[in-house]
Amino acid sequence: MNVSASTIPAELLPAPFAAWFAQRGWTPHPHQIAMLAAARAGRSALLVAPTGGGKTLAGFLPSLVELAETPGTGLHTLYVSPLKALAIDIHRNLECPIREMGLNIRAETRTGDTPAAKRARQRRSPPQLLMTTPESVALMLADAKADVLFASLRCIIVDELHALIGTKRGDLLALDLARLARLAPGARRVGLSATVADPEALAGWLGAGLAAPVERIVGVGGPAPEISILVPETRLPWSGHMGLHAIPDIYAAIRNAGTTLVFVNTRAQAELVFQALWRINDDNLPIALHHGSLGPEQRRKVEAAMAAGRLRAVVATSSLDLGIDWGTVDLVIQVGAPKGVTRLLQRIGRSNHRLDRPSRAILVPSNRFEVLECRAAIEAIRDGELDGTPPRPGALDVLAQHILGMACAGPFRADDLYDEVRQAAPYAALSRKDFDDVLAFVANGGYALSTYDRFRRLFRAADGRWHVIGPRVARQYRLNVGTIVEAPMLTVTLRRGRRLGEIEEYFVQGLEPGDTFVFAGQVLHFERVQGTTVEVTRASSDDPKVPAYAGGRLPLTTQLAHRVRNLLHARTAWRDLPDEVRQWLRLQAWRSQVPAPDGLLVETFPRGGKHFLVAYCFEGRNAHQTLGMLLTRRMERAGLKPLGFVATDYVIAVWSLRPARDIDALFDQDMLGDDLEAWMAESSMLRRTFRNVAVIAGLIERRHPGQEKTGRQVLFSSDLIYDVLRTHEPDHVLLRATRADAATGLTDVRRLSDMLARVKGRITHRRLDRVSPLAVPVLLEIGKESVQGTAIDALLDEAAQELIAEATAMPDDNAGQMDLFEADEK
């Protein structure tokens, strides 16, 4: 439904622009015109549109028109993208209209990779259009001359806004927008976003602190996507997440399509699916692999080949969720459960950027539960019911980083800065106490103990303003800026050969020499660790020890989980399910019962001399992991002798030596009190969370390439700090920030607490004499997943006992020198 360029009033689209559109055989989209109109009226705007609708051009068009009419020097438009590569790509795409219309406009990029000399030149003589990232904006704002640089700013464009909101990077950018509003009060804001559940929230975020509301503009959407579920000829697996059973069907689909994006959920899965596809790739189709652990040069190569249309398929993780448009993709395959509706829709949107034809997608569930999830996701897309995370308050560690940056820009009054940061949406409700505590932390640690009164980073001068103590503080800030804390990584290198990519150190730590694993599309033999390098050789084995990357596995969203529960309950909907799944559910209804949409079904049964408890919570793996930790703690206290637990996105199973009888008491909300506190003291996930908080807040230094200090050391020392701080100042602002993070993310405590409240008094306990059909999948996970819930000492004990048994069989050359036993108290 395009308008002809000639019918558009010239005050919106001046003649040279109309001519340029005509020359390319394009007509402006209505949303592009609407964006021009909004800009003319000086209004900020949020454009929500699917990919391929000329969204980025719509964002820039008003700036180009303005600059063509009234050329000015100085920075006019700041474009912020979450991806460095995207900023660079957008820059390239903009050069085309600028050149073809002969506009006298300078557009440049500025990212962490921009050489210092160029950055200095950009400060002296800024381009009119600057493409950059949230981190670079923060750095520019921390400069003493920031007020000069941004005084001329007329427009701020935030791309992929949906990907920033609710994240710490989004918090950082929101704070920067608040500062920009002070430096350039007249600047418009433009948000560009993919389709989301709650555009109102996005508009609110974008327009926070502005006098006029943000105009919402909805881009034209294409026809509804065509999504099908692939149920292979072979038996549908009971458990597992890899989807390897369907490889022949996936291969056939790739063969029948032009270019296919095969999305998977984890890097390990990407490796395995890629391998399996090549094993049967008799036609030698160019199929590539793309995930975050591969070397950047390798990823760039794949992206370039894709852009050039040289590939038939790419197996990718979320590393390709965002990014450069490839017009050529005509099929998206999602292997494994989608986990969320919005994300699935965004992935599907990566195919077919022509708006006149529907996107095509195939979902490949990797087990029976995932069939339900795929079905629920398709229905949600049909109903236009997307999911999103509810807004959360801005993180205090990010605020600490921002306050230090603002102090580097120049002295400030606490009252003024407090007012300013509350103009950022995530910090609108920030209490003065929190602000003061964070400020005290930035100044000298903010500890109750007054040891550090003599030492400070910031000091308050006689005029009441806060100053940095010296230039060293600004250096420190520049090295630490940003909210992304990388896990310690090691480089994987073939012995005497090339670099294959990077891998999380904790994964390598679980390997023993001789183990095999899949990485960079090949089966590798772990040889040894040398410095920060993992030395590997190519393995002949086809049966690798699978990398069990814990990261990258997103939990099932609340909304999708709700739909799955409803689907389970609505028997009439079972008709549309594959036979195997339908029979499975019928059998469950007969042997036990199907979980109700509200309430909680808990089954207990004996098996192999142990007692199992299976709870159908549907709250996602992160919340289930936390629940597992807390349940096993209480069961331990109740003398039930729990042995371990395993959690999936749908279900948690706990096993113990004695049966659990009082299920209501076991699931009581009070487990979120002392049990949670005690668990937090030990949890490695909380330690990781604290480490990230400590790095972002600037308590401990970030690792930088070439530094002698390794990531592992940062991890180690942050653990010591966590222990000491928890004992001696449990209410310190960084521990508060850590607890706030624990409410979502890896531990998902809030979701768990919502569930416990919801099911109170509505728990159905079924005592069975054996395993129920619905419990089979989670029981099959035991042994595949590392079993949790065992105390560290118990594991050490086990290892030591095993050793003693081993040792007694062997001659001991130090016999008599040392003996190990517990001295009894007698």
Place this chain on the structure above:
Amino acid sequence: MAFRGPFGLWSAPRMSTRITLNDEALLADPTGALFWPTERLLIVADLHLEKGSSFTHRGQFLPPYDTRETLDRLARVIQRYRPVRIVCLGDSFHDADAGSRFDRGDLERLRRMVGAHDWTWITGNHDPAPPAGIGGAVAPELRLSRLVLRHQPAAEYQAGEICGHFHPKAAIVARGQRISGACFVTDGRRMVMPAFGAFAGGLDALDPAIGALFGRGGYRVLMLGRERLYLFPRDRLVGFGAPRRASA
């Protein structure tokens, strides 16, 4: 198990581990302290007091509670073994300036602790001269019976030597899970003690610097668990995956 020492029958706390070092019977405690019942002597290594506050000169404000935490631990272990003598095996103070950074309360507490015992500060590379006014004797090393206590090991193999300095830490893999902790390292004749300080870092027990101290017979580690110690031979250990600098 009970020991008969010069002070009569003495009961060992449940979770300590009896070891024999150069024919002397000792108790290793899960806090990383070592008790010598016959001498009623308690040994702790590498307290690194005021390490947290030492980073302030770089503009880093780590929690200033490490001294308090270390003193808490020391008080608990003193309570448990009721020693007459206490030997701190060097690097008790993180740097020469540590004395001036003490919180007043912490300092008073340390003075009282020192005053109540026959206390020796062995000098270390971090504290060649411990701060004045805290009390206790200062010595480069201490020879007692068949043992010699010093901060850094002698260049030549010396039976009966107990040293600190390295902050050894070991890791094992059990059920696919990696567990690491500070540890004692010994071959039965010579021993490296774990660091006792709350903020002391660690050096991989597999590091050649530690390996070089023991002969071809190899060595074992006693890893500190939460409630007791666990014995592992060297070949049961896994590396840390990256080189470690000794925080010594």
